[in-house]
Amino acid sequence: MENMTSPNQQSATLHILNKAPEHSRFEACMNALCPEDILVLSENAVLALADQNAAIPENSLALAPDLAARGLGADFEKQAISYQDLVRLTEEHPRIISW
Amino acid sequence: MENMTSPNQQSATLHILNKAPEHSRFEACMNALCPEDILVLSENAVLALADQNAAIPENSLALAPDLAARGLGADFEKQAISYQDLVRLTEEHPRIISW
Amino acid sequence: MPTSLTYTLVITGAPWTSQAPQTALAFARELVSAGHRIDRVFLYGDGIHLASALSTPPSDERHWPREWTEFLAEHGIPAVACIASALRRGLVDEAEQARYELTGSNLRPPFEIAGLGEWVEGNMKSDRVIYFHGSV
Amino acid sequence: MPTSLTYTLVITGAPWTSQAPQTALAFARELVSAGHRIDRVFLYGDGIHLASALSTPPSDERHWPREWTEFLAEHGIPAVACIASALRRGLVDEAEQARYELTGSNLRPPFEIAGLGEWVEGNMKSDRVIYFHGSV
């Protein structure tokens, strides 16, 4: 896991997104991201990493069990985080939006 | 209600669509329409009539109670059909797809 | 006026989550008025919640499970909730209650619980099969 | 390691419809392991189906309502299903059964039924409120 927290973590928002890239809330989330924010993809949203149309930030993270479930574990090890990592991210970010 | 049935109704498909224009299945339905098909908008899909981005066929129909519910009854009387009309359309079209 | 047709209605959207049971009921009433026969109603996926005996909406709101069962009883229309969908989601009849030693049952008659074979049979016996899905 | 924080978890997606209860449980277990406190779990909308006492998945599948209630009991975590969501959708406890003269009740303890005030209180008392929605 790299770049888990931004330098400016105090004011950054943690976005947790569980919608597939086709879902209208996926694009709404993309539009709401600020440069210092952290995006965690969970459940169906991890498919965004395989989606050639999805424009997600380079430092996006994704839950490893959801990647593995969808056959994407081997391809995206760099982005993968555990539930434990997600807990730590929620500790560090008082402001969290679940999309 | 105008143009309820096409001249070529025997081979035409009746499409019943209940998804809002933002839903990915809405676009999938649009892509599947053949020129002789009939499109009935129900539930959230009636919002497509008010949606400036939605490209729906000119002869599309919409359930009147759903239009009324969403405050669109007065604006789209030409497209409005009753549940009774929908029953008649299902009589006339052996091939029906509910999106 | 065409001859009377036979319909199977499949509902996959739940009440108080989707509009599917409402639209389906309005459609079903017009089918009967038009002289058509409803071979059966099949509840699948989240649609099985329509058969809950315990749904208790506020008294100034429509009660979709009750209106549906009254309609079914009045016209003698068989209605089935898919057993695989129902058991997972916590809809059980007395037989399933006994079989799995559960604390109760919550199926609203005349709805019954049976397998997907009922849906296949509806497909085979009906002139039309109409689906009522959720919209999200 | 930061000091222990207090969390409220809100689940709005149903089991066997969404993945929300599974993700929430995995997250909740890690919260407890990390030394955090879960003030309460609040079920809202379709999420109330997680509190069904009658869910009966096949024996070779995970049983999310049972796993959740075992977790809640083990750690003494209060869990509430929103009463407005629950009554409409057919989830009732014995008190509501008696009040509305229903044929049964189907709430899986230690889940309780209460109002949205429980959610507001969770908001006020917790350092973090995390939502687990359905994904469709």
Add this chain to the structure above:
Amino acid sequence: MSTLIVVDQAPYGSWAGREALDMTLSLAAFDQPAALLFTGAGVNWLRKHQAPEEIGQKSVEKNLAAAPIFGVEEILADATACQRYGLTEDNMIAGASMVADTSATLNSHQQVVFAG
């Protein structure tokens, strides 16, 4: 600590909008700062002259109109979505304000919550 409740689902086809309104009113009832933002197809909750009795549902128009009385701070609507769906000040229910920059609105609240 202010909470923004976001409604992005179309009216009547799902319950999410009603449940979002209930959440907002509950916060207000406990004197917690709360506001509503309608985006996407959700802006259609704000159209005047809704008649959902025809599909067996109750209108939320009165509840929305009463929200400020119950302490809801603001009812906001994404201007782009309003334009898309032909909503103007003339055909929107009273008390709702359009916002051009929805991202700024999201970032101006400490909590942002979807109902489902």
Add this chain to the structure above:
Amino acid sequence: MSTLIVVDQAPYGSWAGREALDMTLSLAAFDQPAALLFTGAGVNWLRKHQAPEEIGQKSVEKNLAAAPIFGVEEILADATACQRYGLTEDNMIAGASMVADTSATLNSHQQVVFAG
């Protein structure tokens, strides 16, 4: 009378794909012609090496692989969606065929059914 069951929802985040597969197998069990079409995010059901045990679910890979044995006529995948999600013949489960013209596929079946 042939039935095409369409799966357009992503795997594991909802049950619709499993329920669609069950419908297809039921038709086949009663000797009714049935085929499956995966489109949109639904094509991801066809990726090899899915390990949903990690999120407490069972894989459908074996069930899909066995579908032809049980009489399911075809397992089809929308080529555009496959390309979008990086699915090729190499990383797709055996037995699935890509179709370039999904509209033609829809129109070649008498019934077209979504599971939800």
